Amino acid sequence: MIDKVLQYVKEYQMIEEGDCIVAGVSGGADSVCLLLMLLEINKAVPIEIEVVHINHLIRPDAAKDAAYVRELCAHHGLSFTLVEEDVAAFARRSHLSTEEAGRQVRYEAFERVLGTRKGKIAVAHNKNDSCETFLFHLFRGTSLRGLSGILPVRGRVIRPLLCLLRSEIELFLQERRVSYCIDSTNLEDTYSRNVIRHHILDTAVREISPAAVQHIDSASERVREAYELIADMTALGIQACVSKRQGVFAIDKEKFLQLHKTVQGYVVMEVLAQAGGSRKDLEAVHVRQVRGLFHSQCGREILLPHGLRARRDYTGISIFQHIYKEALLPEYVLSADGRRRLEAGEELEFLLGDRQILRAKVIFLENCGLDLKNIPENKYTKWIDYDKIRNSIVIRTRRPGDYLTINTMNQKKTLKAYLIDRKIPQAERERLFLVADADHVVWLIGERISSYYKVSEHTKRILCLWMSGCE
Numbered sequence: 001m002i003d004k005v006l007q008y009v010k011e012y013q014m015i016e017e018g019d020c021i022v023a024g025v026s027g028g029a030d031s032v033c034l035l036l037m038l039l040e041i042n043k044a045v046p047i048e049i050e051v052v053h054i055n056h057l058i059r060p061d062a063a064k065d066a067a068y069v070r071e072l073c074a075h076h077g078l079s080f081t082l083v084e085e086d087v088a089a090f091a092r093r094s095h096l097s098t099e100e101a102g103r104q105v106r107y108e109a110f111e112r113v114l115g116t117r118k119g120k121i122a123v124a125h126n127k128n129d130s131c132e133t134f135l136f137h138l139f140r141g142t143s144l145r146g147l148s149g150i151l152p153v154r155g156r157v158i159r160p161l162l163c164l165l166r167s168e169i170e171l172f173l174q175e176r177r178v179s180y181c182i183d184s185t186n187l188e189d190t191y192s193r194n195v196i197r198h199h200i201l202d203t204a205v206r207e208i209s210p211a212a213v214q215h216i217d218s219a220s221e222r223v224r225e226a227y228e229l230i231a232d233m234t235a236l237g238i239q240a241c242v243s244k245r246q247g248v249f250a251i252d253k254e255k256f257l258q259l260h261k262t263v264q265g266y267v268v269m270e271v272l273a274q275a276g277g278s279r280k281d282l283e284a285v286h287v288r289q290v291r292g293l294f295h296s297q298c299g300r301e302i303l304l305p306h307g308l309r310a311r312r313d314y315t316g317i318s319i320f321q322h323i324y325k326e327a328l329l330p331e332y333v334l335s336a337d338g339r340r341r342l343e344a345g346e347e348l349e350f351l352l353g354d355r356q357i358l359r360a361k362v363i364f365l366e367n368c369g370l371d372l373k374n375i376p377e378n379k380y381t382k383w384i385d386y387d388k389i390r391n392s393i394v395i396r397t398r399r400p401g402d403y404l405t406i407n408t409m410n411q412k413k414t415l416k417a418y419l420i421d422r423k424i425p426q427a428e429r430e431r432l433f434l435v436a437d438a439d440h441v442v443w444l445i446g447e448r449i450s451s452y453y454k455v456s457e458h459t460k461r462i463l464c465l466w467m468s469g470c471e
Contacts, residue, residue, distance in 0.1 A: 020119030276306030
């Protein structure tokens with residue numbers, strides 16, 4: 001069995017020479033077996049082993065488990081860390097189930113102990129645990145991702161015993177006469193997983209097939225492989241039909257509908273997760289609602305978890321956080337008559353959004369000899385005739401009454417009409433920055449400047465504006 005685990009660790013490249021392995025050891029059969037396996041691995045691959053024991057302060061006899069693990073570590077000359085946390089109180093404060101709260105406490109403790117060192121966090125899940133997870137997600141409702149069971153490696157977390165049945169682990173300890181602790185809560189039916197373990201999986205093994213666990217584990221592995229394929233196709237689908245600008249995710253309808261129906265659902269779910277910052281509370285019903293918008297009229301929108309909105313627009317669907325723009329997008333006054341104005345060569349910069357910086361600089365033409373034939377045409381770099389500015393130059397978002405001039409005849413067009421003509425989605429319009437002279441739009445950043453402010457042969461001072469950090 002040791003060789004089986006060593007081969008499994010090697011197959012998934014779980015451990016490298018010199019790694020610090022932080023092992024979560026509760027004192028139960030699985031975790032004690034994990035510790036013994038790590039000691040065997042250390043004979044072939046030199047590693048540092050640190051043991052962490054979590055006392056959840058739920059059972060009165062939990063201190064005995066901690067004492068057992070401490071003694072086990074002392075016997076093998078290993079570092080031991082005890083973490084005591086009132087998980088029940090933490091669960092109440094965080095509005096979590098006791099199981100989820102315990103999981104968070106454990107992994108946060110493991111991460112603290114490992115810190116920035118090169119290494120991994122080893123936990124003692126086995127095949128039975130993976131099967132229980134598969135069934136739990138199946139009964140509760142899930143996607144293919146949830147039916148993939150427990151992963152052998154996830155980030156810095158490794159599971160060297162995932163190739164073993166629980167019965168193999170118990171036999172291994174029995175043959176070596178190694179004692180272990182029994183958590184009384186694992187014998188109760190308080191938790192859903194215990195019900196699956198005691199009344200469903202055990203019954204399946206006894207009355208349907210002795211190899212039920214292996215068969216479920218095998219099916220879970222095939223689902224995981226299928227999900228990995230779909231995940232790759234989803235990434236390609238997002239690349240093909242999703243764009244992001246000013247925090248707004250835009251899904252192009254024409255390109256989206258060319259994707260396979262299954263991939264479409266995963267693309268929507270991934271976009272929602274990215275836009276909302278979490279997969280929590282996102283369900284199949286939300287995916288169906290977003291997909292239904294493709295067949296709705298322009299302007300129709302729906303509310304989603306994490307403060308998200310999805311809106312049907314000209315080219316598809318926009319998904320964005322519904323946050324008051326005044327709180328998100330501040331205004332800046334660049335200069336004003338009667339106030340301090342930019343001096344020649346002086347440069348200012350303004351942080352407008354996440355990594356987006358607008359810089360401004362004034363150039364006196366008579367002193368620099370610039371060739372006006374080389375005026376930049378870059379989307380995020382513009383030259384403005386500084387002497388035509390009549391009021392304060394304000395960097396802000398759009399307001400009612402904003403307008404720009406669209407030709408050399410100084411014909412005006414409202415900003416709203418311009419944005420409609422350009423088919424810019426409503427969600428993006430609310431987050432566009434502009435440089436304005438009162439209600440005259442000097443530059444709609446990322447779009448065009450107003451014709452009135454264009455540099456000409458009569459220009460004496462140029463206001464150079466350029467934006468960095470744009471997607």
